[in-house]
Amino acid sequence: MQTTGANETELIARILGGEKELFHDLIRPYERMAYLTVYSIVKNETEAEDGAQEAVISAYRHLASFRGEAKFSTWLTTIAINEGRKRLRKARGAAEDSIDELAEEKEGDYTPAPLADWREIPLEALERKELREALRVAVAELPDIYREVFTLRDLEELNIVETAQALGITTGAVKVRLHRARILLQKRLVPFLKTMAPARRSFFGRAR
């Protein structure tokens, strides 16, 4: 996680002073973040790419209004979130706007799944493509409000306060949503890990 350090502040001042080309350098460390933020909302690659481009252009056009109260990265993330939501509203239709708010109230089962043989799963299992794919699917299937927080916090590695600022929610809400997102993912992926472990063991068994 980069901070709006002296270099970045200087870079912004120079861009505003007329060295427009430097905006390419300013945005480079955050282009991945812009894409992932929009993607976490729209869940579609083309929409996410278009939205990330719009967010970056919008950040350029409004750079003069960036006052440095938040980090540049948090400011950009907020723009990306708004862009994503605008696109989602257009796609879903305004009628469904309130769906996300209801999810917060929903009482679910947020208990992790036990797995006795986790320690027997070799670390190399984490290198397997299937596990990455399973994780991508599980994240995509999280309720929207959990996926947004999880993406900012665990994927883009914003801290709790920055995540709260970017989403316009309290730090308490960030913690609750993050906890639920992580537990839901753990539950979803445990069965997958369990089927993986015996397969590895029998493989080694045969080899010996």
Added chain:
Amino acid sequence: MKLDCKHVWEHISEYIDNSVDAKLREDIERHLEHCEICSAILDSTRNILILTADDRTFELPVGYSERLHERLAKELASPEQDSDDK
């Protein structure tokens, strides 16, 4: 205080983020020392987070960066247009 498993699970996310107070941290650690189930849950959750932060898990579309900077270059080359988005 002696914690039960359920109590540990409730704090697992904050424990990972190192945002529980010292006393609770100590209680959780004491519980983890003898509880295989909670240790496994903690390990698996942590590993999911490691995998999430790995750049190979969530990849960008091929050519994304090039297209972004191309679009940006066009924008930078166009005359100032402050008025269209106020």
